[in-house]
Amino acid sequence: MFAPIVVLTRTAVGTPRFTKLRGKAIALHSKAITNFCNQVGIERTQRQNWIRLARDNGKRLGLLA
Secondary structure, three states, rough: OOHHHHHHHHHHHHHHHHOOOOHHHHHHHHHHHHHHHHOOOOOOHHHHHHHHHHHHHHHOOOOOO
């Protein structure tokens, strides 16, 4: 679904810069999940499962192409 956009972006900015930007985006997303879980009182193992689910969904949607 998003794979063409991801591939075009990687081509436009270059693989090293794209990898760095993607890593920052993943870190921000994980941090947002962690902050939400801390505010709501969700335990660490459930948070880790949600982060894994987000990663798997990203792969399925083509965000990690």
